[in-house]
Amino acid sequence: MRALKIAVVAGLLCTTFCALGWRTLNAAQTANAATAHAAPVTTDAPTFYRDVLPILEAHCQECHRAGGIAPMAFETYEQTRDFAAAIRIATANKTMPPWFAEPGVGKFSNDPSLSAGQIATLAAWASSQAPAGDSRDAPAPRVWADKWTIPEPDLVLKMPQPVRLPANGDIDYTYEIVPTHFTEGRWVQMAEVLPARRANVHHAVVYVRPPESQWLRHAPVGVPFTAESLTDPAERAAAMWTDSDILLVYAPGSSADMWPATMAKYIPAGSDLVFQMHYTANGTASEDETSVGLRFSKQPPPQRVLTLQLTNDHFVIPPGAPNYRVEARGTLPNEATLLSFFPHMHLRGKEFEYNLIHHASAGGAAGNGGEPPRIETLLRVHYHFHWQMSYRLATPMRLPAGTELQAVAWFDNSRDNPHNPDPEAAVRWGEQTYDEMMVGFFDVAVDARTDKQSFFVRH
Ligand code: HEC
Numbered sequence: 001m002r003a004l005k006i007a008v009v010a011g012l013l014c015t016t017f018c019a020l021g022w023r024t025l026n027a028a029q030t031a032n033a034a035t036a037h038a039a040p041v042t043t044d045a046p047t048f049y050r051d052v053l054p055i056l057e058a059h060c061q062e063c064h065r066a067g068g069i070a071p072m073a074f075e076t077y078e079q080t081r082d083f084a085a086a087i088r089i090a091t092a093n094k095t096m097p098p099w100f101a102e103p104g105v106g107k108f109s110n111d112p113s114l115s116a117g118q119i120a121t122l123a124a125w126a127s128s129q130a131p132a133g134d135s136r137d138a139p140a141p142r143v144w145a146d147k148w149t150i151p152e153p154d155l156v157l158k159m160p161q162p163v164r165l166p167a168n169g170d171i172d173y174t175y176e177i178v179p180t181h182f183t184e185g186r187w188v189q190m191a192e193v194l195p196a197r198r199a200n201v202h203h204a205v206v207y208v209r210p211p212e213s214q215w216l217r218h219a220p221v222g223v224p225f226t227a228e229s230l231t232d233p234a235e236r237a238a239a240m241w242t243d244s245d246i247l248l249v250y251a252p253g254s255s256a257d258m259w260p261a262t263m264a265k266y267i268p269a270g271s272d273l274v275f276q277m278h279y280t281a282n283g284t285a286s287e288d289e290t291s292v293g294l295r296f297s298k299q300p301p302p303q304r305v306l307t308l309q310l311t312n313d314h315f316v317i318p319p320g321a322p323n324y325r326v327e328a329r330g331t332l333p334n335e336a337t338l339l340s341f342f343p344h345m346h347l348r349g350k351e352f353e354y355n356l357i358h359h360a361s362a363g364g365a366a367g368n369g370g371e372p373p374r375i376e377t378l379l380r381v382h383y384h385f386h387w388q389m390s391y392r393l394a395t396p397m398r399l400p401a402g403t404e405l406q407a408v409a410w411f412d413n414s415r416d417n418p419h420n421p422d423p424e425a426a427v428r429w430g431e432q433t434y435d436e437m438m439v440g441f442f443d444v445a446v447d448a449r450t451d452k453q454s455f456f457v458r459h
Pocket residue numbers: 001002003004055056059060061062063064069070071083086087088090091095096097098112114253386
């Protein structure tokens with residue numbers, strides 16, 4: 001079974017707010033119609049075509065399909081039958097479909113969790129020899145655009161030159177600048193990153209570099225490079241630091257970005273996309289050529305999506321600490337509609353929380369001796385390093401200017417953490433997975449005329 005790897009999302013190391021992408025788990029459709037033809041069953045046992053396939057289409061095939069991230073497809077009866085018992089177990093113990101938000105805290109539109117009734121149906125099907133049933137009962141197959149989860153992209157931008165990956169050792173963050181050649185600004189309603197070598201891609205962040213940005217201006221275009229290879233020392237140091245907006249982030253387990261028709265990400269005319277790739281060696285030398293697929297809005301939307309972040313990069317996790325707390329806070333300079341969250345940590349990540357801080361007194365944030373602030377938890381994630389997921393609010397939240405947001409992370413640097421590469425180490429912020437990160441990405445919708453820089457100007 002292919003193990004998923006941790007993703008490392010770096011890039012914007014702001015101590016308060018910055019930016020990044022938002023993904024959804026909902027998309028999807030598939031090609032292979034069910035083709036089995038067992039005798040119709042007349043008992044009350046659930047059948048594959050009538051009862052099981054609709055659940056698989058809605059909750060599983062996004063990953064369990066040809067070209068999906070799961071090691072096996074559940075598109076046909078033949079593919080699924082032998083996994084009946086495994087499906088019963090994985091759904092009963094809730095390891096599948098993957099979802100890590102604490103139940104009862106917040107409601108998320110991309111929550112793929114099964115209802116108790118659906119879990120019981122899968123269990124009853126597995127216990128009655130997994131009957132096929134009548135293929136005429138099958139739901140319409142979900143249709144997928146090749147390897148894309150989004151519908152057929154309007155435009156695919158691919159790294160012009162492949163990146164050579166060694167068989168072993170740490171690989172420094174690798175950048176490739178891809179010109180869009182857009183002669184006018186484009187609104188992106190859906191975007192998806194498609195690595196050629198999924199097994200090697202820990203994460204990819206695709207930044208939008210507008211023409212006036214000086215970020216990596218002297219770096220080569222259309223060829224892979226690392227910060228180390230840059231000759232200008234100032235530029236080398238600045239590679240990881242940018243205020244450019246992020247188009248989207250890819251990590252194992254994450255999915256495409258799909259916004260409602262009223263909102264989109266914006267790519268100004270003449271922008272380049274900057275791919276920041278964190279690859280990991282997996283024992284075999286190979287090459288990757290990652291693409292990004294874009295679907296443009298039919299008309300300019302009233303709202304623009306910005307990706308911001310709450311980050312703390314100043315922590316030191318003591319050796320052996322089982323539950324080390326790190327927090328970051330920020331105050332929204334302007335009103336915004338909160339859409340989704342994407343927490344990011346590495347191997348020692350344990351829990352991650354997003355909170356609103358309501359100050360009791362009208363005096364606001366100042367600690368003026370009044371009542372303690374009330375904390376409203378919006379999301380609590382029991383973090384699993386194999387999975388980097390976004391959590392999209394079922395009901396977007398209107399946040400007034402001055403709203404205080406808090407992200408809290410807990411790390412397990414003890415021996416009891418089976419993923420811990422070194423419980424003896426004091427752990428700090430860093431690129432590689434044996435270092436740590438604490439980033440609470442979140443997406444907001446703002447007025448379409450607002451960009452990231454103007455959003456941070458307080459009025
Ligand atoms: C977001 C992607 C995703 C979704 C959605 C998903 N799976 Fe999986 N599934 C995987 C991956 C990847 C694996 C491989 C094991 C791993 O890395 O955890 C897997 C493994 C499995 C396994 C093997 C046993 C195990 O627990 O590892 C079963 C059974 C399974 N999935 C069933 C399902 C069912 C049933 C659904 C829907 C109700 C589902 N999965 C939804 C990605 C997914």
